[in-house]
Amino acid sequence: MLDYFRLAGEAIEEVVAKLHPQSSGNWALIKPISVKEGWGLQPIRWMSEGRMIQRAFHDRIKPKTITIPNIAIQTAGSSTLDEFQLYLDYKARHEA
Numbered sequence: 001m002l003d004y005f006r007l008a009g010e011a012i013e014e015v016v017a018k019l020h021p022q023s024s025g026n027w028a029l030i031k032p033i034s035v036k037e038g039w040g041l042q043p044i045r046w047m048s049e050g051r052m053i054q055r056a057f058h059d060r061i062k063p064k065t066i067t068i069p070n071i072a073i074q075t076a077g078s079s080t081l082d083e084f085q086l087y088l089d090y091k092a093r094h095e096a
Contacts, residue, residue: 011088020039028085031078050073050077054073
């Protein structure tokens, strides 16, 4: 059985390392759209980066696919990235 939690973390790290190298390896408590606790991203920019994380996660769990609604990615922008990691793990374990 795949370790979806670890794979979700790897997907997040891949995107963070590319787009926010200053946070590489230290992203768990980042809230992407928060100015105080994150990068202060505009919601549309976070949606793009959230989708990049989703694609990186899908690349790791192929041939399995999961559906991530837009609202889930929007909400994740106000949550910590470790919560997004937990969400991706949960979806992968519970979707057929």
